Every structure is written in structure tokens, then in C-alpha cells.
Amino acid sequence: MKTVPAIMESLAEPLATIKAAPLKGIRAEQAARVVRRIVDNESLLRRLDVAAFNSAP
């Protein structure tokens, strides 16, 4: 299976935005990134793989 770790992401980027926003002003997509990392344990290594989204049915 061709999956290759490439660039390392960090959660610091969405957190910088979240820190600056009031609770009700947090953007859903930034919160979703945190959920994927913290709750779903998503890797921050950008694992690039050839077959993902290979093509559209």
C-alpha cells in the first residue's frame, strides 16, 4: 500500500484562531479539525496516498 508520510502538521494553527475568538465565534471547520485530532486521534503526519479519492463513481 502506497502511503507516505510527508509534511507534519500541527494543531497550533487552528488553536491560534480559536484562542482569539469568543466561544460563539469559533469557526466550525476549525473546531472540526480539533475534534478529528483529539477525539478521533487523527494523525498530523500528512499521509499522502495514491488510492484515496482515486476517482469519482
Add this chain to the structure above:
Amino acid sequence: MFRASGAGPPIGQYILKVHGRCDLACDHCYVYQSVDQSWRDKPRSMSSPVLRAAARRVAEHAAARGLSRVRVVLHGGEPLLVGVERMRELLACLRSTIEPVAGLDLIMQTNAVRLDAPMCEVLKEHGVRVGVSLDGDREANDRHRRFANGDGSFDRVRAALALLRTPAYRELYAGLLCTIDLANDPELVYEALLAELPPRVDFLLPHATWQHPPPRPGDDPTPYATWLSAIHRRWLADRRPMRIRLFEALESTARGGPSGSEQLGADSVDLVVIETDGHYEQVDTIKTAYPGAPRTGLTVLTHPVDDVAVLAPVAARQTGIDGLSPTCRTCPVVTQCGGGLYAHRYRPGTGFDNPSVYCADLRVLIDRTNEENRMHAENGKPEDTGAVPTAVIHQIASGFGDAETIGWLAEQELAITRALLFAVVDQHGANAAWEILGNVEAMAPDAVREVLAHPYVRPWAVERLRGGGVSYLGALAAASAVRAGIPVEVEVEAVDGVVHLPEVGTVHLPIGATGPARLRFDGAALRLTRSGEEIVADLSRHAPTESWQPVRRVALADGWTVRIEDGDPARACHRWPLTGRLRDDEERDWRSALAEAWQLIRAEVPGYAPALRTALRTVVPLRADESGAQRASTARHAFGSVAAALAEPADLAVLLVHEFQHGKLGALLDLCDLFDLNSDARMMVGWRPDPRPVEGVLQGVYAHAAVADLHRVRLGRDEHAEQVYAKYHRWTVDAIDGLRATGGLTPLGEDFVDRLAATVQAWDS
């Protein structure tokens, strides 16, 4: 078909065409609308004998080539057309046949119009990740993605995506695939995709060849580059709010890394298609080239995968840049472009030995994105670019961490909790408590900040986002208002006989009382009404009563204030049995032990003191072990808290230092990967009888180094210190060596371990 020399490359990815028809009639689909019309001659769906043969071929190839993992992509046509029961059967067949040999990752690419809860249950049962095709907003999507009767699919797809965002099925959601159409506004497409909160997005250039070039309306010679660049600029300005594979591939290849994409770069393509009739085919996008283009003439019923791997067209996809056309090989951006998608290179007469029909667009897109990425990086502050400060990593790696470093980590943890709280509301819906919390924050942000810094807010939010737990919002709103001195009335939830208000105190109800209650604060007293009975707590007296326990703060030397937490039900996330509400004498014992332990820590190992003083907010009493063994715990999501059974001060000092090392490392691991989460590596360690994963070993090493350090200081003063030091030192050194050999550490993790090792080695001198 020509055969290449040798055994051919190992094939790790399989596109399994489980159903050959589709319930949409998209006019841009390469399967049904391209020059290859072979779908008409194939079975509607994959039969059981073909499926079993395919699974066996995948398994035997993985075994023969020593592949530890393979990936099977369920594809079509439309894979959901097989129905729930057939889907369950085929997934069970794949798992039972392949998994005894190799790890199996299952992915589905679907139009999602038939995705419903029963199907999601089956996919969840077998761990299938789902990629969904969506071309943007309603107008963009329904331009092509229509049913045969002309109706658009947008509403059905959005309903499916909403299902994939629920706590029950979020784990299935892999991402979105969007096919580009220049008629669509790129920013509207971007916003529509972003609104679906996809883990990942990829953009697909319309299928085209030199024989059938893509439409290029207007005067722009590179309109596809223009379209994608508009999204790239917006994506950077929005601080990359979702992963976009095309742009990540360009970033990666600009640094000399892989592309991870068929569309770009020169990565080898180790995949084979298995059609509904069992025939192996090459990647089926080349159906756009000429009739029969992907055919191999081989089938799972009669041929092993090895026979496909040696075919010249398959082997040619492994040769990288050397396999590209002469024009491509001399191009300055060839390492980023890689000739583009294989199918896009086709021209009658010269076959695939050409640049992409999108060559001009790709060249402009690559140059622009490189320049825009460079400018974005230069203009951004370190935190804007997602960087964890190097000093933070180095300090934590040394085993210690000054107040500034730990304070920075605590700020990140608070931001994580705020994000999770927002996500809970996004998932479960806003209510009056959320409104109150927002209003209190506007008036008294520090009060809300103090409450949300309570270590057990995050464990609750995580449980809630996984579909469990009860609402804690009322308690958070009430606690914030009380801290700010703002009168409030809000509904709260009683859990197991308590209503806990973080940083304020705990209302104790009859044992086991659970359910909604009304809480009112008039600026001086709390009134909790439940089942017609009212409990009143006069907060001005700061004294416990039978039904009210104010937060137990312990002010210690050198400015450290720690709470003894014996009320919050969320502290049950620790593995060990908890004490109930402490008696007065028990609280006195804890206060005394904490004061003495803190004194010892400051005297013996002052290097660990700043971290504890800055971020260890809470100690949770555990029930003592009946045999007298020490007992302590750190909960992964409860940064700022440790749980322990009461111990002698000298032992409690060790427990606090030990457990908070886990907290520090856990906070760093939230922000960056020190090990590969996909690593299956296991190793034996001195402190456990069973093989441990990399994360467990890393946590153990980090905490045990501190325990060894503390006993090193006690050598000569404590009769047990020499033995304990020797044991923990040996465990640490051995495990550091073992960690380095697993191959499971990231480069950052290797550096982290090297720095920790340097701290340990320094003891010898």
C-alpha cells in the same frame, strides 16, 4: 500485452468494483460517458465466487510479497447499490480472507445518495472509511450530478454528509471529491465543501486527452490553473481549514517529498482494478483514452496478482520521472508535476508518452502555488504556520519545562477544550446554557476561562462527542456566572447524586439522584430545585454543609494552588476506584501530605516544580489499594490533573512528578506527532509483561526517567533509593534503545528521544 522483466512491483491497493451500475447519470463520469463502453458487457454486480477469488488473490499476494497492510477501495458504478445485506457479506469475506495475512484498510468512494443509518452501521462494523463525491454548492453539484430523470442529487448527498458528521458515524467520514467545472465559481465551491466539514478534499480535473481536450472557454490560456489558484489563495487566507490533497501534494513535492496523488508527482502507482466480472484492469481513468484501454485480459479466477504486476503498463507506473515523455523529463517542474494524471497524457499515435493535456495549467498552477506558499510562510508568525515553538519541544524533551513553556502548553489545552465545547454545541445544538455562557464570557472572560480550564471539562466533551455523557453546559454556564458574580438561572443535570460546578463547588443530592434540576444564583446564594425540593447554599460563608461542598483549594508555598477534586463525576475517566466525598479528617490528611510533598519536590527536584506550579490544578483522591500498593493515574484528556491514593509525602512527591510527566507529554502529543500513529510496532519493556505500542513506551520512558531522577537525588538518604533508581534507570535506558529501533518514531520523535536520552546520560557524569 507486454511483460516487464522481473517479478513486478508489489501491489498494495485494489479498486474493487463491487457494483457495475450507478443510480446517478452524471454526464461527466468516465465510466459511462467515455469512449470505453465496456461496462455494458460486465455483470451488474460482483458475484460471490468472484469476490472470494479476489479476496484470496489479494491475500496470497500480500503473503508472498510480505506486505503488512493492503487497501481495498470499494468502488463502482455505485457500491451502495449492493444493499445492506450484500455489503455485510462482502466486507466479512474481505476481512476474514485478508486479515489473517495483512492489515486491511477499507475505503469506499460513493455518490452517497443511498447512504443511510443501516448501511452506516455495516460500514462502521467493518471499519470502512467513506469518500463522497460532491462538486460544490447546489448549482455546481447539480450541473452534472443528476439522476436519470434530471433531478439533482445535492439534497440527498447533503443529508448523507450530515449523517456522516454525527457522533455515531463520524469515524466513517473520509472526505469529499470534487470534479472541477469552470462554469462553477471556485470560491462558492470552496465554501460549499468547507461547510460540510470534510476531513479531506480533493479536486479532480475533468477527464480529457489530447484527442478530446478539456473545454477552455474565454481568453485565459490556463483557466484550470486560474480556477484552482483562486481556491488556493482563499485556503491559505483561511489558514488551511481543511486538508486539500492537491495543494498538500504541491507543498510536499516543492520540498522534494512525495505527492501521494495520481494527478501530480512521480510517485509509483501500486494499484490494480478488479472489475465485477473478476478481470484485472489498470487504473480505470484511462478508459477516457480509447476503448479497452485498461484491459489486461487476466482475471482473479485464473491469475494471481503477480501476473498483473509484471505487465509492462503496470510496471511502467513504477518508474517515476524516468518513465515520462522527453518533454516532461526536461521540464523544470517535473518533480512536482510528474507528468500529471496518466490518462491525461493520451494522444493517438504516441499513446501515453506525452505531457498532460493540462500541461500549461499545471505549470502555472505549480509556479503560483509555490510563490503563494512562500509569501504566506514569510508573512506569518510561527504560530500562524502551525509550528510548535522549538523551545517548547526541547524543554519538554529534556524532561522539565519552565513556567513559560508549560504555560504555553496550558494555553493550547484550554484552546482545545474551547474548540471541543463548541463542537459539542455544534453537534447537539445550542441551548439557553450556551447563550448564558457566551454572555458571561462577553462580560467576564476570565471567569469562563477559569471554569473551562477545569481539567475534567475536556474528558466530558470528548465523551459527548463520541455519543455518550449528559449535558454539562448548564453547569459550565452556572459556574462561570457564579465566578463572575452574575445572577443566573439555568437547567443543570444531576449525575450520581451530585451537581458539580467547576471551580465553584458541588451540590450533594440523595445518593444516585440523576436528571435535570433548576439552578438559580442571585449573587450570593445558590438554589437548586429538583423534584419540588430546594437546596440552598450560601456562597458568602465559604463553608461546607451536608448538601454543599465548596471547591477545596489548597494554597501551598511558592504560589502553587491545587484543588482536591472529590465531586466532579467526570473524574471517573481515571481507571481506578474513586473516593467519595472526603470527610474533614481525610481532607486535612490530603492538605498536609500535599504540603509536605511539594516541599520535598522543591528541595529535591526543583527542575520539575515550575511545571507543577503552573499547570497541575487538581488532585483527585483514589481509593487506597487493599494490599497497600501505591495507586496513581493520569487521564489522557484531563490535562492539569492527576489522581492518586493518599500516600506518605515522600511517595506522594514521586507520584505527582511521575504522573504529571504523562500530562506534559500528552499535551505535547496533542500538538504534534512524535510517533507514527499508524505504526504497528510493539516492544517489550521492563515494567510490563506484554509487548507495548510506541506511545505506551514513550510515555513510560518519559515518566520513568523522572522517577529515576528523583531517586538519584535521594541516593544515600533513602535506603530504597539505590534499588529504585537502578530499576527505573535500567527500564528507561533499555526502552530508549528499543524505541529507536522500532522505526515508529517520527523525525521529531527521534529528536525528542535523543534529547531525553541526553538528560539521562548526563546523570552518569
